[in-house]
Amino acid sequence: MKHVFHVRVYYEDTDMGGIVYHANYLRYIERARSEWVRELGNDQNAMRDEGIVWVVRKIEAEYLSTAKFEDELTVETCIESLSGARLTMSQVVKRGEADIFRATVTAVCMNAAGKPVRLPAEIRALM
Numbered sequence: 001m002k003h004v005f006h007v008r009v010y011y012e013d014t015d016m017g018g019i020v021y022h023a024n025y026l027r028y029i030e031r032a033r034s035e036w037v038r039e040l041g042n043d044q045n046a047m048r049d050e051g052i053v054w055v056v057r058k059i060e061a062e063y064l065s066t067a068k069f070e071d072e073l074t075v076e077t078c079i080e081s082l083s084g085a086r087l088t089m090s091q092v093v094k095r096g097e098a099d100i101f102r103a104t105v106t107a108v109c110m111n112a113a114g115k116p117v118r119l120p121a122e123i124r125a126l127m
Contacts, residue, residue, distance in 0.1 A: 001127075003039070003077040005032035009067050019066040025101045026059070029091040032075035033105070040126040051112040052120065057086070058106040065100040067093075073100075082127055084118045085109065 007028050015021045037044060037054075047053065067073055073093050080088040086108050093101035111117045 001079065003032065003036035005035050005075040005077070007031065007073050007075065009069055009071045009073065011069055014069050019068055020071075022063060025061070025063070025093055025103075028073065028075055028093055029077075029101075029103055029105065032077050032091060033089070033107075036077050042123055042126060047109075047120070052109050052117060054107050055110045056105060057108050058104075060104045062102045063100075064102065065095070065098065067095055067100055071095055079127055080104065082119075082124060085116050087119065087127070 005028075009020055013020050013024045034044070044054065073095055076092045076094065078090050080090050082088075086106060088104065088106045091103045091105060092099050108116050109119050109123075
């Protein structure tokens with residue numbers, strides 16, 4: 001299953017050279033993950049109220065090319081693996097058909113005490 005999220009590069013996303021500042025790719029892929037989870041029907045506010053939140057544990061990132069002001073980008077998100085407490089996704093930012101950024105993101109659920117907990121069964125079923 002692949003989720004697709006569209007984003008446009010705004011002036012505020014760029015650095016002095018007119019290209020997207022490197023940290024903004026992390027923002028783009030975060031937005032894509034948030035929209036994907038929302039579209040699956042997972043209410044992150046309700047999870048938080050129950051004392052469980054998503055936390056990024058690890059990101060491996062590859063910057064392949066640059067994006068510039070007004071570029072239209074697409075973020076594709078796919079599940080790589082899902083276990084009792086861990087979700088690993090591949091995310092690719094594309095400009096047209098060209099990959100310009102790739103990341104592998106590992107997320108876990110944690111409780112209010114900061115301890116890892118099993119992904120709720122209803123979330124595993126959605127994915």
